[in-house]
Amino acid sequence: MKLRGLYAITDSQLLAGKFLSYVEAALEGGVTLLQYRDKSSDEARRLREAEALRDLCERYKTQLIINDDAELAARLNVGVHLGQTDGPLMPVRALLGRQAIIGSTCHAQLELAEQAAKEGASYVAFGRFFNSNTKPGAPACSLELLDQARSKLHLPICAIGGITLDNAAPLVAHGVDLLAVVHGLFGAESTAEVTRRARAFNELFKS
Numbered sequence: 001m002k003l004r005g006l007y008a009i010t011d012s013q014l015l016a017g018k019f020l021s022y023v024e025a026a027l028e029g030g031v032t033l034l035q036y037r038d039k040s041s042d043e044a045r046r047l048r049e050a051e052a053l054r055d056l057c058e059r060y061k062t063q064l065i066i067n068d069d070a071e072l073a074a075r076l077n078v079g080v081h082l083g084q085t086d087g088p089l090m091p092v093r094a095l096l097g098r099q100a101i102i103g104s105t106c107h108a109q110l111e112l113a114e115q116a117a118k119e120g121a122s123y124v125a126f127g128r129f130f131n132s133n134t135k136p137g138a139p140a141c142s143l144e145l146l147d148q149a150r151s152k153l154h155l156p157i158c159a160i161g162g163i164t165l166d167n168a169a170p171l172v173a174h175g176v177d178l179l180a181v182v183h184g185l186f187g188a189e190s191t192a193e194v195t196r197r198a199r200a201f202n203e204l205f206k207s
């Protein structure tokens with residue numbers, strides 16, 4: 001499967017009271033990857049929500065990715081996203097198998113991406129590119145790094161951090177395959193607007 005297009009990421013606060021309706025609206029507009037990102041330790045709710053997302057993703061033929069939690073990903077037979085403090089990638093690859101999608105946060109460091117590629121990552125994520133409501137403290141990353149990454153890496157490149165429809169086009173022009181978005185997608189006033197935004201993000205990959 002080609003990893004290219006919109007990578008929607010959930011946010012439990014932002015989506016409170018409208019979680020599944022907003023996610024489904026995004027899937028309706030087209031989502032390549034959907035990440036379940038919930039930083040709480042409420043295991044029962046996390047399992048329930050992740051199962052609901054897995055079922056929705058199956059209906060829309062979208063790949064589900066669990067943030068941080070390889071055990072939960074293994075339980076649901078879906079992919080996982082790992083940051084630099086979320087544990088080593090290779091045991092997770094062994095746990096989930098060769099086909100699983102495993103993403104790796106590489107901040108603004110090419111060396112981290114080269115290492116992740118060697119360890120079997122399916123995609124590498126660089127960021128943050130713009131000011132982020134969701135994670136204001138994330139280290140900043142430049143478009144120049146994307147040019148270097150594109151020439152050195154042979155796996156899909158994901159960009160994250162403050163991405164909106166107004167600022168995303170240069171990222172795609174600099175070789176990004178996946179646009180990972182929280183607020184720029186789900187910070188909308190209605191489900192119809194979420195669907196419109198998802199479609200518009202995907203249009204950026206067509207020109």
Ligand SMILES: Cc1ncc(COP(=O)(O)OP(=O)(O)O)c(N)n1
Nearest residue numbers: 067081082083084105125158160180
């Ligand atoms: C697609 C994508 N890229 C980066 C991150 C950030 O991961 P991490 O650094 O582990 O931070 P948390 O999201 O766990 O707070 C991500 N989740 N997804």
Ligand SMILES: Cc1nc(C(=O)O)sc1CCOP(=O)(O)O
Nearest residue numbers: 127128132134138161162182183
């Ligand atoms: C979860 C996350 N990781 C980042 C990084 O730079 O590693 S930025 C980020 C938040 C992305 O949300 P928004 O689209 O609302 O800015």
Ligand SMILES: [Mg+2]
Nearest residue numbers: 068082083086
């Ligand atoms: Mg993490």
